[in-house]
Every structure is written in structure tokens, then in C-alpha cells.
Amino acid sequence: MSTWHKVCRLEEIPLRGSRVVPHDEVSIAVFRTADDEVFALRDACPHKAGPLSQGIVHGHRVTCPLHGWNIELSSGEACAPDEGSTVTYPARVENGVVLLAL
Amino acid sequence: MQKQKLVVVGNGMAGIRTVEELLKLAPDLYDVTVFGAEPHPNYNRILLSPVLAGEMTLADIVLNDLDWYKDNGITLHTSKKVVKVDRIARKVIAEDSTGATMEAGYDRLLLATGSVPFMLPVPGNDLPGVIAYRDIADTEVMIATALTHKHAVVIGGGLLGLEAANGLKLRGMDVTVVHIGEWIMERQLDKPSADMLQASLESKGLKFLLGKQTEMLTANAEGRVCSIRFKDGAEIPADLVVMAAGIRPNSALAEASGLHCQRGVVVSDTLQTFDPRIYAVGECAAHRGIAYGLVAPLFEQAKVCANHLAQMGISRYQGSVTSTKLKVTGVDVFSAGNFTGGDGTEDIILHDKNGGIYKRLVIENDRLVGAVLYGDTGDGGWYFQLLKEGRDVGSIRDHLMFGDAFTNNHVGDVGHAGNSKAAAMADEAEVCGCNGVCKGTIVKAIREQGLFTLDDVRKHTKASSSCGSCTGLVEQILASTVGGAYQATDRTTKPMCGCTALTHGEVRAEIRGQKLLSLDDVFATLAWHTPDGCATCRPALNYYLISTWPHEAKDDPQSRFINERAHANIQKDGTYSVVPRMWGGLTTPDELRRIANVAEKYHIPTVKVTGGQRIDLLGVKKEDLPAVWKDLDMPSGHAYGKSIRTVKTCVGTEHCRFGTQQSMSMGVALEKMLFGMWSPHKVKLAVSGCPRNCSEAGIKDVGVIGVDSGWELYVAGNGGIKTEVAEFLCKVTTREEVLEYSAAFLQIYREEGWYLERTVHYVQRVGLDYVKQRVVTDADNRKALHQRLLYALQGVVDPWRERLPGEGLPQLAAEFTPLPVPVETI
Ligand SMILES: Cc1cc2nc3c(=O)[nH]c(=O)nc-3n(C[C@H](O)[C@H](O)[C@H](O)COP(=O)(O)OP(=O)(O)OC[C@H]3O[C@@H](n4cnc5c(N)ncnc54)[C@H](O)[C@@H]3O)c2cc1C
Ligand code: HEM
Ligand code: SF4
Ligand code: FES
Secondary structure: OOOEEEEEEHHHOOOOEEEEEOOOOOOEEEEEOOOOOEEEEEOOOOOOOOOHHHOEEEOOEEEOOOOOOEEEOOOOEEOOOOOOEOOEEOEEEEOOEEEEEO | OOOEEEEEEOOOHHHHHHHHHHHHHOOOOEEEEEEOOOOOOOEOHHHHHHHHOOOOOHHHHEOOOHHHHHHOOOEEEOOOEEEEEEOOOOEEEEEOOOOOEEEEEOOEEEEOOOEEEOOOOOOOOOOOOEEEOOOHHHHHHHHHHHHHOOEEEEEOOOHHHHHHHHHHHHOOOEEEEEEOOOOOOOOOOOHHHHHHHHHHHHHOOOEEEEOOOEEEEEEOOOOOEEEEEEOOOOEEEOOEEEEOOOEEEOOHHHHHOOOOEOOOEEEOOOOEOOOOOEEEOHHHEEEOOEOOOOHHHHHHHHHHHHHHHOOOOOOOOOOOOOEEEOOOOOOOEEEEEOOOOOOOEEEEEEEEOOOOEEEEEEEEOOEEEEEEEEOOOOOHHHHHHHHHHOOEOHHHHHHHOOHHHHHOOHHHOOOOOOOOOHHHOOOOOEEEOOOOEEHHHHHHHHHHHOOOOHHHHHHHHOOOOOOOOOHHHHHHHHHHHHHHHOOOOOOOOOEOOOOOOOEHHHHHHHHHHOOOOOHHHHHHHOOOOOOOOOOOHHHHHHHHHHHHOOOOOOOOHHHOOHHHHHOOEEOOOOOEEEOEOOHHHOOOHHHHHHHHHHHHHOOOOEEEEOOOOOEEEEEEOHHHHHHHHHHHOOOEOOOOOOEEEEEEEOOHHHOOOOOOOOHHHHHHHHHHHHOOOEOOOOEEEEEEOOOOOOOOHHHOOEEEEEEOOEEEEEEOOEOOOOOEOOEEEEEEOOHHHHHHHHHHHHHHHHHHOOOOOOHHHHHHHHOHHHHHHHHHHOHHHHHHHHHHHHHHHOOOOOOOHHHOOOOOOHHHHHHHOOOOOOEEOO
8 A cells, every 4th residue: 555755845846847756776756847736757767767857847748868758747658659658656736745655 | 619610622632631730730720521532531642652563551551540530520521522512601512422412511611632633535545444543442453453464554654654554564464654755754854864764664574655646445345445556556455554644633623613723723822712711732723823743742732721721821832843753663763843954054964874874953043943863863852952942053063963972071971881872772771870770660660650751750760860960861761762742851941849830040030039038938929839848949949048138038947958957967877977177178287186086085987088178077976966066176067068068279389399379278268258158059169279280170160270370260060970071261360369250150150050050050051151251251240249249158157166065056956956755644
């Protein structure tokens, strides 16, 4: 059973940006989109494990900094023509606090 | 608001392309209904030839499958022919094969009915076994007939006829091409090239009868065609007759509804017919008296028409220049423009009969107006570009015949094993060295996915999407696979990215003209299709904003690529590399000691001397970056940015026995002047103390070479993917002039260059003469440019210093600090 964990305040994540949360072996990237939604993904691109947290966030997508794959934040799926997916974690904002289900 | 109703008559390439363009601009404006006489969804008509030749199947050539119509909410009526347009009641009436009718009302009507093949008016032209070559049904008849019958006659030795003949031959028939003209493809080829083509097709087993006029087609006992007789009395057997003697715009429906037609439905530059609610595109439309029969112009029309249907009303169709390519595997023919010449034109001809190569270039007033290529068509795209742009070729005339590679000195291109001719490459040969894509993969994707542009190919195969050195090869492959449907890409007219219809140039102009100061301004004012852009346009827009309105526009770190946000270079394992600045490549024992200490303290695995005379510390963890910078106590080397990178220097008169000028201190002065300069792409300089040029200034964006009497300035060189030798800009005398001229050149590039355009491409685009005029001749302008650069760089701070642990700006620290381990909520 996963439980909700407190991550940070919403404004600690830059708009159209992300922060890295330490977790087991591979950290989690927590993204904040222009419409103030948050998403959490394993910080490893399905292509060659590039750190997605370092990518450019646009719409509900992030572009990997290494070779430019676009990853759908809600599903972790790579956009066509690329194929692959990365693990996502449930995330939400409550009273200005970002929560992550682990 | 209730949606308006758009009815499209004709489910073919032009009509559906218009709908696609419309959906991109205004997806919710219309309820779209499409009527198609054929029983199929929209397919790629030009690929019927490979289907006939057995190289592809019908399933491969569908462009929009039925799901596409469904997903986009389009009502499709296949096998329904529109028989009447009632313009008063604004509705169309359609009929299926049983005669049952149906109606559909419209607010806007789009006619895209294509062409009808011209059937020679000779007795017997309606016999079973006599067909045209236009659609899937015709192709299926040909394939079936080839299994049961022997003799095929193709009437018409044009593009279509030859492709039909070639396909039938490959399907095992005995094929004769009958042509009324003196030589084949007389509308595309001159006699010498046509003769070579004919010889090559004859060697594949095709037979030709030229200068023949058909008198009649005769039937056998079962009433099927069995022979063809000519006016001169000759007669040959024919179990299948394919009429490929031309096409006529299919304007019958429009005429019957009272629309003005003259060799096609007459349309204006907005693709409107004489009834402003009715538009026409494609082969059925006559624009300025021309009905086009190739795909490329139809696609241009589709774009303009969609713009007006979307009620944006900002574009005009002004006609197209077309080029032709025959899609017969193993035969390379290209023709464009006025290839026969005439008064006032001159020819440049290369004719190598045994080698099977013929090239003819037609020139009028120093412009290329026509070209025919046979045997080696690799440069077709380049000639076509020159022709369309109407470029003055006076200065390259001597080399023109030898092609792009020779004229523009692409000898330095790397990354595709030196290949420059796609046709000669095997399917397994690697085209794109970055992404490991071979020729066969590209050809397959073009055919199966229905790709027409370079961008499509990049998206689907990744070929040419990284370093771009193989772009020319990919374009050649496109041209030979889709024939005349290929539209050369051209950044001048291409939208920036999928988020907008505007080009780089237009966006820059709007940002300046409307004084846009933030990304949100741009998205709102210029009606971006996406809420906040994409990874392609955002960095470009951010650069345009800050370079156009320095000190006013706000820099947005989230729109910068990670390297410019972290001020270090990301590596493949997610670590970073750090290159401290060493002005002019000069350092001190003290700096070296600090670098050594840092490398040990932070366990930096690799220390390397870079190509730009700096020291690179590779493998630094992101969290350590600020501390590393602090311990280094040196400014940022900007080795990570679209910015000034380095000024390399040789030792010069300071030590060298050959030196004529003080190159080291000149380099330091240049680098200090340019510190912190952002630019469309990276900028590298070099200064040498004499023409021995030990700093390799000849391949730099700005190269400065000391001579006894002063300094020579070279610009727009590049040592990367394409090695480009810098061009001589001018000679100056003093060090102050070196600074002023270099600054002016870089500033004009900063103001006019497009994002990710290196100086070499900028100068190729605008021309060196223009740059010389603005930077060298026009002294006032030069001084103004210089001043604007100095103004933009006023108060520049070292980005590393702003981010030092404890000392830097707190809001910038977050980038480098991971969040704490999350705590469970109760
Ligand atoms: C074999 C072949 C090879 C070709 N090769 C090339 C090439 O290499 N390069 C190139 O650029 N071009 C090529 N072309 C030409 C290219 O295919 C045409 O220019 C293009 O398809 C025209 O598009 P369109 O939409 O105007 O007409 P079409 O694609 O013909 O579409 C018109 C559609 O409208 C339907 N229709 C007509 N009247 C009605 C009605 N009243 N009601 C309902 N539906 C109706 C027709 O059935 C047809 O499906 C080739 C053509 C053929 C036949
Ligand atoms: C009483 C005066 C006018 C009338 C009744 C009129 C009517 C129309 C109509 C019915 C259309 C078709 C609109 C549509 O497709 O929905 C049209 C289009 C157009 N009109 Fe007018 N018009 C008038 C004056 C003008 C003037 C003065 C100009 C230019 C100076 C003009 C320029 C245009 C243009 C460029 C289009 C094409 C727009 C497009 O397709 O996007 N019109 N007009
Ligand atoms: S370029 Fe000339 S001055 Fe500079 S090091 Fe070489 S030889 Fe000496
Ligand atoms: S690792 Fe993400 S695109 Fe290659």
C-alpha cells in the first residue's frame, strides 16, 4: 500500500520546472506545469536513462535533455515516434503542499 | 455557437490535405463532411506506380485511414459521387452506384474533384480492356490483366505513360509505348535526354513507337480489344490499352452549377471560386490560368485555402514553379522550369553518352531558368532551389554545372562516410551516422507513412534530426521516392515549429515591431497553438526576446536548455562538466593549482584539455557545481551555451619569432569585450599573430590574423559538421578597429540570425555582400551595431558568481539542491 508523503511547498518547484526528490536508487522528478499541476516520474528517460528532471517542461510533457525524447508527464509514456515508458507516481497539491504517493 | 458546415467534394490528395491543414488551424470551426466517388479512404495516388511495379501494396499507400476520419469527427461518404450543387439552397446532392441520392447542406464548399483522364476520341475507345491510369481501380485492372494477357499498349509517352509501361513490363507483359511526339516526355525533356531515357527503357525491354497517330482500336470475337491500328496503316496486337495521353481538370460539376470555369474551376489567390462560399483546390482548379498536375503545388494551395477557411485570411497563393522526377526505379531523370531555352537564353550542357549522363542548364540574365538532368540527378534539388529563388548565379556560373558539392565546397562534410549521391547507395548503407539510420529504412518510412517533407522524415525515422550533415542525402532520397511531390524545405518559409505558422523571421519581426517582452506576450499576441510552446520554440523565443530587448525583456531560465540553466554541460550519465574561463587561453600557475585541488577534492574523474584551449573537468555531480565554482574562483567559461565560447590565440609577437602582431593580448581584449554574450548559436573566435595562423582562425566565426600592416578579419567559418572556411571580411589597422568590426559583425548576427543558425549559415542566407555593406562600408551602422552590443553586455555578471554557495542569489540555489527525503503524512 502506498501512502502520501510530503515533498515541499508548491512554489519551491519553479513554474514549468521540476525538483529532484531522493528515492531508493533512482530519484524521483517532481514537475510543476504552467497550469500548476504536479506530476512525479522516475528521473530516468526510457531511452538511455537521461535525467528527465533536467528537461524543458511544456504543456503536460517534458523533453529529455539528452536526445530530445518527449515524455508524457501523466502516463510516463514516450510520444511517437519513440517508444517506451518510465514509472510514474501519484502526485497532488493540497493546501499548497506537494504530496507524493510512495 | 453552432459549428459551420464544410462540405468537401473529392476525397483525394488536395481535398484531404486542405482538411488536415484546416484542423491544425481551427479544429473546432466546422462540421466536415467529405464525399468521395472512390470506395477508398484518401490514398497516395502518386504511389500507384510502385504498386503497379510490385514494389508496394495497396495497403501501404493509404494516407488517412478510416480511423483518422472518425477521430477527427469527419463524416465520410465513400462511393458517393456528388452530382449537383444547389447554390441557392446551399446544399449538394450525391448519388451512389445504385442511383440512391442523399443531400448535405453547407456553409462552405470545397471542390477537390481532381482530373479526368483524356480518352483519345477514336473508335473503340470504350471497349473492354481499354482503361486510363488514374486510380486504384485502374491499377487493379492492370495487375489482373497482366496475369491473363500478353500484349499491352500504352498510349502516351509522358510521365504517367512511362510509369504505367514500366510497371506492366515488370508484371510480365509485352509492352509498347505509342507516342505522337518526336520524342518521349517532350514536356519535361529535350531530345538528347529523352533519347537516352528511351534507350535505357528499351534495354529494360520496353518497345517504343514514336510519331504514331492512333486511328482505331479493334475488338476480337468476345468484344474485347485485340489490336490498335495507326493512321499509317500499321497495326499491332493489344490485349490491354492504357490511355495516358493527358488529363483534363474535372470541372463538370462546377460548370453545371454555374461557376466560372476555363480549363478548370477558376479560382483567385485565396482559392475562392466566383461564388465566395465555394473554394476549389487541386487539379480541378485553374489559378491564373494554370491547372497543376503535380502534388507539390496542390499542397501549397491546400495551405492557403485552409488559412482562409479558418477565417484567418492572411495568406495568398501566387502560383508554383514545379519540377518533375520520373519514378522508375533505376532511372534518374529530373527536369524543371524552361528547359528548352529560347531567345535570350544560354545553355550549359554536359553530355556523356557512354557514361549515361546528360545535364543541361538554361540561363537567362544570370539566373537559372531551367534544368534537365539525366543519369545523375543528385543536384536536382539544388538547381530547383536556385531556380525558384531566382538567385543571381553570375558569380558561380563557372562551377554551376558541377553541382552543389563542388560549388559550395561541401568537401568537409562528415558523418555519412563521404557519400554524396543517394541513388548510388545500397539499401543497407548508413545515411544518418548519428542515429544509425540506413537508406532502406528511410525509403520504407516515406512510402509506408506517406511522408512528403524533410521534417516528416526526421520525425518518423530520426534521420537527419541530430547533427544534420546528412540532410542533403535525405532530401535526395525523398525526391527520388515521391517524385515531384517533394517540397524542398527551406527555413525562410518554414514555420518555427508545430506551435505556430510563423517563420523565425516573422517571429523576430513581431517581437521587435510589437515590442513583446515576455514569452506569455508572444504566446498571446502571436496566437501560439500550444499553451506554452515546446522544447523547440521556447529556447528560440527566449533568445529573441533577450537579444531584441536587452535589459527589458525577462530571461526565462525554464525556457533554456539545461546546460544554460545549470551553467555546465550535461553528460550522458547526468553528471556535468565544468570549463572555467581562461582569457585568450592564458592561465597561471595559481589557477592551475586551484584546478588540480578541485579535481582531487571533488573526485572529478576526468580532466581534459579542450579544442578551444581550455581545461575541462568532467563528471561533476550537479549538487557539487556551486562549491566547485567557488573553489575554482574563476569565471564561467560558457562552454555550455549558445553564447561566446572561446577566443583561441597563438603566442604572437609576445614570444614567437615569426609574429607580426600581439595576438594573445588582442585575443584577451576580444574575449573580455564579449564576455556573457548570448547568441543564436555558439560563437568561437581565434587570433593569430601572423599568416602561419597557428590558432586556426580560418574556421572560426570570427578569425583575426595579424599581418605586418594590421589585421585581417575573416568571418563565418566553422570547424564542425561541415568544415567551412571563413570568408575574408576586410582588413583593419588598429586594435580598436578589430574590436569594433568584430563586435559589429557579431551584433548583426545576433540581431538577424535565427536561433541555432551558425554564422556561416546566416551569412550564406543573407549574402556576404550584404554583411560587408552593413558592417564595413556603412561606418555609421557599424558604430551603432558596436554600441548596441556594448549596451546589451553592460553590467553582465558572471553566472557562476551569482550561484556560489552562501553568497549567490538564494532563488538560484534551488536548481542545484535536491529536495529532502519526503516524509510520510499522517
Ligand atoms: C499513377 C500516377 C502517378 C503520379 N505520380 C505523381 C508524382 O510522381 N508526382 C506528383 O507530384 N504527382 C503525381 N501524380 C499526380 C497526383 O497524383 C495528382 O496531382 C494529385 O493526386 C491530385 O490531387 P487532387 O486531390 O486534385 O485529385 P485526386 O487525388 O484525383 O482526388 C480527386 C478525388 O475526387 C473524386 N471525385 C471527383 N469528382 C467527384 C464528385 N463529383 N463527387 C465525389 N468525388 C469526386 C475522385 O474520385 C478522386 O478520388 C500522379 C498521378 C497518377 C495517377
Ligand atoms: C460592400 C462591400 C463588400 C462586400 C459586400 C463584400 C463581400 C465579401 C464576401 C461575401 C466575401 C466572402 C467572404 C467569405 O468567404 O465568407 C468577401 C471576401 C473578401 N473581401 Fe469583401 N466585400 C466588400 C468589400 C470589400 C473590400 C472593400 C475589400 C478590400 C479592400 C474586400 C476584400 C475582401 C477579401 C480580401 C476577401 C477574401 C477574404 C478571405 O477569403 O479570407 N472586400 N467579401
Ligand atoms: S601564427 Fe604566426 S605569430 Fe602566431 S604562433 Fe604561429 S607563427 Fe607565431
Ligand atoms: S536519454 Fe532521454 S532522450 Fe535519450
